[in-house]
Amino acid sequence: xxxxxxxxxxxxxxxxxxxxxxxxxxxxxxxxxxxxxxxxxxxxxxxxxxxxxxxxxxxxxxxxxxxxxxxxxxxxxxxxxxxxxxxxxxxxxxxxxxxxxxxxxxxxxxxxxxxxxxxxxxxxxxxxxxxxxxxxxxxxxxxxxxxxxxxxxxxxxxxxxxxxxxxxxxxxxxxxxxxxxxxxxxxxxxxxxxxxxxxxxxxxxxxxxxxxxxxxxxxxxxxxxxxxxxxxxxxxxxxxxxxxxxxxxxxxxxxxxxxxxxxxxxxxxxxxxxxxxxxxxxxxxxxxxxxxxxxxxxxxxxxxxxxxxxxxxxxxxxxxxxxxxxxxxxxxxxxxxxxxxxxxxxx
Numbered sequence: 001x002x003x004x005x006x007x008x009x010x011x012x013x014x015x016x017x018x019x020x021x022x023x024x025x026x027x028x029x030x031x032x033x034x035x036x037x038x039x040x041x042x043x044x045x046x047x048x049x050x051x052x053x054x055x056x057x058x059x060x061x062x063x064x065x066x067x068x069x070x071x072x073x074x075x076x077x078x079x080x081x082x083x084x085x086x087x088x089x090x091x092x093x094x095x096x097x098x099x100x101x102x103x104x105x106x107x108x109x110x111x112x113x114x115x116x117x118x119x120x121x122x123x124x125x126x127x128x129x130x131x132x133x134x135x136x137x138x139x140x141x142x143x144x145x146x147x148x149x150x151x152x153x154x155x156x157x158x159x160x161x162x163x164x165x166x167x168x169x170x171x172x173x174x175x176x177x178x179x180x181x182x183x184x185x186x187x188x189x190x191x192x193x194x195x196x197x198x199x200x201x202x203x204x205x206x207x208x209x210x211x212x213x214x215x216x217x218x219x220x221x222x223x224x225x226x227x228x229x230x231x232x233x234x235x236x237x238x239x240x241x242x243x244x245x246x247x248x249x250x251x252x253x254x255x256x257x258x259x260x261x262x263x264x265x266x267x268x269x270x271x272x273x274x275x276x277x278x279x280x281x282x283x284x285x286x287x288x289x290x291x292x293x294x295x296x297x298x299x300x301x302x303x304x305x306x307x308x309x310x311x312x313x314x315x316x317x318x319x320x321x322x323x324x325x326x327x328x329x330x331x332x333x334x335x336x337x338x339x340x341x342x343x344x345x346x347x
Contacts, residue, residue, distance in 0.1 A: 133277030
């Protein structure tokens with residue numbers, strides 16, 4: 001992408017939001033592995049606002065996701081009533097600025113700053129794993145409680161997988177994936193077949209944030225969820241969509257700067273410990289445990305293969321996609337065994 005003045009776009013967005021409040025500084029505070037842009041805007045009155053700028057996917061989906069999240073943040077019951085960062089409104093509506101030019105179609109949303117407490121340690125103790133399991137269950141339960149009050153979502157797992165299959169038939173898709181197109185098609189069809197066998201469309205749909213990287217949320221001194229601020233991978237789906245990243249949070253390896261998306265962590269005793277604690281608070285079903293394999297497959301196909309070059313800078317995207325094609329996708333049906341998980345939960 002040629003040089004684009006993102007600061008200018010953010011400034012333009014703020015002027016459209018409230019031109020009466022002058023900006024004195026715009027700072028890029030983006031995560032350096034991602035293509036998304038996050039800015040801290042300092043105003044003349046010394047208050048500050050956070051801006052998020054995105055330019056991939058569909059504008060309508062960006063607006064839809066943030067509208068749902070804002071409704072969720074207002075409707076969540078205690079103790080999660082202040083857990084999610086809230087976007088700014090203008091009048092009765094969520095404010096989203098769209099900048100369109102020959103160079104880029106970009107969208108900006110503003111967030112109120114949110115308090116941050118403790119970041120999780122890179123490797124959790126068994127006690128901490130149990131606590132995170134209970135907290136994840138309580139949060140999912142709260143999201144499940146208010147699911148009927150949220151705006152509708154147009155996205156679904158099947159829609160995304162069909163979208164990837166369609167991409168393979170485009171000139172751009174053929175260029176990026178020509179070497180692996182047969183593998184991708186086979187994995188997409190396997191997903192659709194297994195998803196249908198599980199009747200997964202009948203599962204309850206709740207808000208899920210997918211990426212529970214330890215840099216995206218904080219906890220208090222008692223290891224209870226305190227704040228969450230990153231919404232790049234949000235969707236309305238089965239709660240099982242969140243579990244692969246929770247398995248990464250509690251894994252024996254722990255959080256690493258250099259990482260891969262392997263399936264082995266779903267088989268670890270530490271993840272089973274997490275599942276047991278979660279299950280005590282918000283019980284899982286046998287079919288949901290079986291769906292774990294397909295949500296992992298979906299994650300690889302969608303977030304790594306389809307969107308990887310948008311989510312990650314090129315050097316990371318290339319590495320993660322090659323590992324996915326050469327190692328992770330072929331290993332799914334060989335390595336995933338639900339029996340130990342089902343046995344641990346008495347399902």
